[in-house]
Amino acid sequence: MGALDGVKVIDLTTMVSGPVAATILADQGAEVIKIEPLHGEQMRHLRAARNSVNPMFFSCNRGKKSLPLDLKSDKGKEILWKLVEQADVFIQNFRPGAIERMGFGEDALRKRNPGLINVSISGFGEKGPYAQKRVYDPVIQALSGAADIQANRQTGTPQMFRLIVADKITSITAAQAISAALYARNTQGMGQHIKLSMLDCMLSFMWPEGMTGITFAEQEVDVTKNQSATDLVFPTQDGHITAGAVSDSEWQGMCRAFGREELITDERFKTSLDRFKNAELRRTIMAEEIAKWSSEDILKRLDKEDVPCAPILLRMELMDHEQIKTNNSIVRQEFEDFGEVRQARPPAEFAQTPSNIADPAPKLGEHTIAILQELGFSEEEQRDFIKEGITRDLAS
Numbered sequence: 001m002g003a004l005d006g007v008k009v010i011d012l013t014t015m016v017s018g019p020v021a022a023t024i025l026a027d028q029g030a031e032v033i034k035i036e037p038l039h040g041e042q043m044r045h046l047r048a049a050r051n052s053v054n055p056m057f058f059s060c061n062r063g064k065k066s067l068p069l070d071l072k073s074d075k076g077k078e079i080l081w082k083l084v085e086q087a088d089v090f091i092q093n094f095r096p097g098a099i100e101r102m103g104f105g106e107d108a109l110r111k112r113n114p115g116l117i118n119v120s121i122s123g124f125g126e127k128g129p130y131a132q133k134r135v136y137d138p139v140i141q142a143l144s145g146a147a148d149i150q151a152n153r154q155t156g157t158p159q160m161f162r163l164i165v166a167d168k169i170t171s172i173t174a175a176q177a178i179s180a181a182l183y184a185r186n187t188q189g190m191g192q193h194i195k196l197s198m199l200d201c202m203l204s205f206m207w208p209e210g211m212t213g214i215t216f217a218e219q220e221v222d223v224t225k226n227q228s229a230t231d232l233v234f235p236t237q238d239g240h241i242t243a244g245a246v247s248d249s250e251w252q253g254m255c256r257a258f259g260r261e262e263l264i265t266d267e268r269f270k271t272s273l274d275r276f277k278n279a280e281l282r283r284t285i286m287a288e289e290i291a292k293w294s295s296e297d298i299l300k301r302l303d304k305e306d307v308p309c310a311p312i313l314l315r316m317e318l319m320d321h322e323q324i325k326t327n328n329s330i331v332r333q334e335f336e337d338f339g340e341v342r343q344a345r346p347p348a349e350f351a352q353t354p355s356n357i358a359d360p361a362p363k364l365g366e367h368t369i370a371i372l373q374e375l376g377f378s379e380e381e382q383r384d385f386i387k388e389g390i391t392r393d394l395a396s
Helices: 017-027 054-061 073-087 106-112 137-146 165-188 197-210 224-231 248-258 261-264 272-277 281-289 296-302 315-320 320-326 369-372 378-387
Strands: 010-011 031-036 063-069 089-092 117-122 192-197 240-243 309-313 330-335 340-345
Touching: 010 017, 010 073, 017 031, 017 054, 017 089, 017 165, 017 248, 017 378, 031 073, 063 369, 073 106, 089 165, 106 117, 117 165, 137 165, 165 192, 165 197, 240 296, 248 281, 248 296, 261 330, 261 378, 272 281, 272 320, 296 309, 315 320, 369 378
Parallel strands: 010 031, 010 089, 031 063, 089 117, 117 192
Antiparallel strands: 240 309, 330 340
16 A cells, blocks of 8 residues: 555646656555546657557656546536546646636635645746746746756856756645645645646755855855856766765865875865855866776775765666666566566655555556446446547547
């Protein structure tokens, strides 16, 4: 039994920000029913598929049940209302106002199910000049300062993370908020509406170290000149490594590893603050010294001095790295019609209620009949729903 065993989630979300949040809940034991358009949600169509499921959709939607519904029809809405009445959590990430126009806004949901945790995910929030803008991850990276933080070290040109980081940060934030709301319901007996915007989630994520220059109003400073301090990719004679020294002992160990003990007493690098103020020079020295060694040799020297360091792995090397293998960080599972599937295992290890990748991502309509049966619809009603285009199953 997972930590969320017995929790029922209705997932109307698309793409990444909502689906990954619901997948986290599924890994933790919740039953997640994914409501999709009759043609399937957009993510299904963005990559080449295996067994009707592409790898990105698989990772964002594993462990769920698929129920396509025509929510413009009265019968489609009737089916969804039956699910809502049984649900603990309802998640959607349409643009603000869309769910109300569909008839499933907060007030309507609350009347049907007072204890429901209703989750609304938007790009920018419900008000303001951007509220109705279409949004994808790069738009949030641009607006949140992420692209500025990632700016090219030499030219200052803004750059994007090559990951959909804003979407996934929103997912993690949503999953945590849902867990907190479920706890509050258990202790205080009330459901509630949770609103999240991708912009707010990304700003919160970036703030601690990314926004130090604007944290104290009376000590505002442009930190872009020091942003290379954490750009710690260093070429060696035969590859690349990363290494960093924050504490005095780490810096001293790094200097010894380089054979540059005179830098330990250098006034420019004596304290953590000194090293921050002279970050660019410090990084230049580190790069020059590391370039003199092979990766294996310099990593051994740094490890001996207890300096944080690691080889920079290519993605194709991950599964063979000893630490990753020891942690069982990558789960290899055999699923019918998919063969071996690799996924990063759920990272939180629960001693008593373990998370688990129980099932693959669903094919479109894979669970339609089973869900309709659970809701009490007769076989004749099920056939009529499919015939009338209210829903579809694998055969339709």
